[in-house]
Amino acid sequence: MSQRHLLALFSNFDEAEQVIKELRNTSIKGFDVNNDLVVKSPIEHPEVEEMLGDKPVYVQWFTLFGALMGGLLGFFLISGAQANFYAQIKGGKPIVPFPPNFVLTYEMFILGGVFISILGFLICAGLPAKRSPLYSSKVSEDQIGILVKADDAAISTLKNIFTKHEALEIQEEAGK
């Protein structure tokens, strides 16, 4: 069965919360609330996100990887360069001195952490992204959008729920 998108706009988070609650409690054939529902909002709203269920964030793993790799790369790059001095007389001083090398290792640790965190953010947030099938600029202003994807058969039920909760506007993707 073909699937279509619906976008409903609400004037506040309370209404949006009610809609999500109802969608979670109602079993609608052809619509999976965990995978087919996206909330779009002008500000971040952890409470609404909580209602959508447990959706883990993996950016911090990128951060850990980036920071460790940055630190290791920094340390081994410096140590490798200093190892060239094997050929030279160092007057009893260490060939790879740890305390001063720590400074650059630390800087590279942070550099790697920041750069790879951004990369992780882009990957995990799906950016850069193409415009989704339905979008309203009101979402970046003051309205909360609920975008759902459902089988044709479920569309009317979803529309009814949105209308019941006083959706300001309902956009519907044209049938294929």
Place this chain on the structure above:
Amino acid sequence: MKDINEDIAWAKINKDVLKSLESPRKLYWVILAVAIAMISVAVGCEVYQYNIGMGVSNLNNPHVWGLYIATFIFWIGMSHSGTLLSAILHLMHADWRKPIYRFAEAMTTFSLMTAGLFVMVHLGRLWQFYYSLPYPNDRGLWPNFQSPLLWDAMAIFTYLSSSILFLFVGMIPDLAICRDNMHDGWRKKLYTWLSLGWEGTDRQWRNFRITYLTIACFLIPLAVSVHSIVASDFAMSQQPGWHVTSFPPYFVAGALYSGCAAIITLFIILRYTFKFEEYMTLSILKKTVRLTFAIAMIWTYLNAIEFASVWYGHDQPSKDVLIQKATGPYAPFWWGMIFCGSVVPLILAFKRFQTNIPVLLVTSLLLNLGMWLERWMIVAPTFSHGYYPWTWDHNQWPSWVQWGIVFGSFGWFTLLFMVFCKVFPSVSMYEVKEMVYHRSRAAKKLEASGLQAKGAH
């Protein structure tokens, strides 16, 4: 006095901030023209120095570091308060920072860019700048990784690139707002490209929140390390007056101090120029002023510690430099630094002046003058009165070329900053909405609990 009006409509926030991108007050264009004129002076001086040689700057033994390095430290220091406002206060959930942190972050980025120029100008041989990059020469020898100067280059590169990324990531939701509201043209294309297709989905916000927090956590130790490393350029040398253990925290405090003073100046200018009276409120200004006062007192204390450790130490040459600063040819500037850095901020302790805009504008400029003098008084007197009496030279004065380039750097910073504020939203729209949303909810809750309590009675 409220930080912000909680009843302000979200659509109005968008409208007001977007308007700032189009129609600033006339003062904006005046500032831009003055900035360009100042840059022209610096460009003229630099071209002259480039063609004739470093001799024209009057940087000669024993004065091998002069205004260029002093101003380099000044600009690096200036950058720190952007991090303080955006990262430290973000972690502390101080939501009053929200309307003003964006321009503070931009200040960080542009002051770092300005500082970077001074390294090049100081080198003199611009075409050989690449010598300082970490790569081996023909004999397979690498730069000295144990030198604070190399640490400096790496730390500043890390800080600059991380600050740009932090500024950019924090701006993505606002760029999407700009994209959605601009008419077709170069601006629309720019915002569409930079907003990366942001739509404010729950997935995007979830990842955004963690990323922003993570980078904020990285930026705080990074900012501290950057200025500690700049302090190490001095403290790890054996020069009298520089070999002081307290230099790194002293530098960091000085950095935060000058940055906070600059935030007050820019706050006042932006508030008027872009008509941000409703967002950059006097209550927020008051909080910034109090923060600046606290940092001013920390700096004063650390200054006293530095003097005391030199005075009561057994290093006679360092003591001689200190006496030389207070009584020699640099005395007017040294005492000027003490006056501007430690006496003038006492004005900020008075409630009636904490929201007095003309007084604050003059005070913040004086504070930054004091902080610039501080950097000069760190660099120059030590060179004039080193360990060996035959190197003493108390009367070498920076040439007009040095002064011209330093003067122009303020125009360069101003130009970059003002252009940024005209092209990108200098007030974070989504964060102001968050601030309004959470505050109005808290107020409603308070009201409801008050009514309940009344009912119980």
